[in-house]
Amino acid sequence: KAGVTQTPRYLIKTRGQQVTLSCSPISGHRSVSWYQQTPGQGLQFLFEYFSETQRNKGNFPGRFSGRQFSNSRSEMNVSTLELGDSALYLCASSPASEINEKLFFGSGTQLSVL
Amino acid sequence: GNSVTQMEGPVTLSEEAFLTINCTYTATGYPSLFWYVQYPGEGLQLLLKATKADDKGSNKGFEATYRKETTSFHLEKGSVQVSDSAVYFCALSDQTGANNLFFGTGTRLTVIP
Numbered sequence: 001k002a003g004v005t006q007t008p009r010y011l012i013k014t015r016g017q018q019v020t021l022s023c024s025p026i027s028g029h030r031s032v033s034w035y036q037q038t039p040g041q042g043l044q045f046l047f048e049y050f051s052e053t054q055r056n057k058g059n060f061p062g063r064f065s066g067r068q069f070s071n072s073r074s075e076m077n078v079s080t081l082e083l084g085d086s087a088l089y090l091c092a093s094s095p096a097s098e099i100n101e102k103l104f105f106g107s108g109t110q111l112s113v114l
Numbered sequence: 115g116n117s118v119t120q121m122e123g124p125v126t127l128s129e130e131a132f133l134t135i136n137c138t139y140t141a142t143g144y145p146s147l148f149w150y151v152q153y154p155g156e157g158l159q160l161l162l163k164a165t166k167a168d169d170k171g172s173n174k175g176f177e178a179t180y181r182k183e184t185t186s187f188h189l190e191k192g193s194v195q196v197s198d199s200a201v202y203f204c205a206l207s208d209q210t211g212a213n214n215l216f217f218g219t220g221t222r223l224t225v226i227p
Contacts (some may be wrong), residue, residue, distance in 0.1 A: 003157070004157065013150065026202070031213055033213040033214070035217075042203075042217055042218065042219040042220060043203065043205075043215075043217035043220075044180040044217075045214045045215065045216070046216065048213045055213075056213070056214045058214065077186075090158070092157075092158075092213065094213060101213070102156045102160045102163075103158075103160065103213060103215070104157075105125065105150075105157030107156060108156050110156065
């Protein structure tokens with residue numbers, strides 16, 4: 001069974017641009033969550049999607065948005081990029097959206113904002 | 115609010131040494147607790163979990179016990195191997211946001227032969 005796939009693996013953008021990251025969950029998984037990982041703040045929850053609906057949202061500005069498609073694939077978008085958005089963005093999937101469920105993480109997209 | 119505090123790293127141990135990585139938490143209600151591990155170049159993987167007080171999670175020789183009285187979930191292993199070199203993250207789920215995990219900052223472990 002293929003794991004969680006995130007594309008692209010690396011991205012370099014400049015301030016003010018926007019970026020879209022993609023995540024393909026494990027087949028059969030309907031929940032996709034996004035996390036931002038930085039050396040200073042560690043791992044922080046961005047949002048979770050289940051059956052194309054946003055279920056939970058972390059404490060990030062509105063420049064961060066996402067969506068989920070009917071095949072459970074998810075995208076996250078960051079508009080008007082800032083230097084502080086440089087981070088590793090991790091996607092995680094799980095079969096449902098149950099408490100205590102095991103999350104399966106992708107290898108991440110490393111975003112550098114210059 | 116919810117937060118997780120982890121032992122600062124990096125930690126360097128010789129093979130077969132005893133490992134403890136401290137983790138304490140602050141949470142409302144009764145959180146579930148997790149340890150995730152991130153090997154170089156890979157995504158995070160669930161190592162073990164405990165969902166209620168006094169539960170012990172265990173996997174691959176690692177253990178952690180959910181201690182409500184001390185709000186702790188310390189990770190231990192009796193004899194580490196070089197292959198255990200990775201970054202270890204303690205995390206909690208507050209029972210309200212199913213996949214909204216609150217992570218500690220991670221502890222990098224290096225095991226030398």
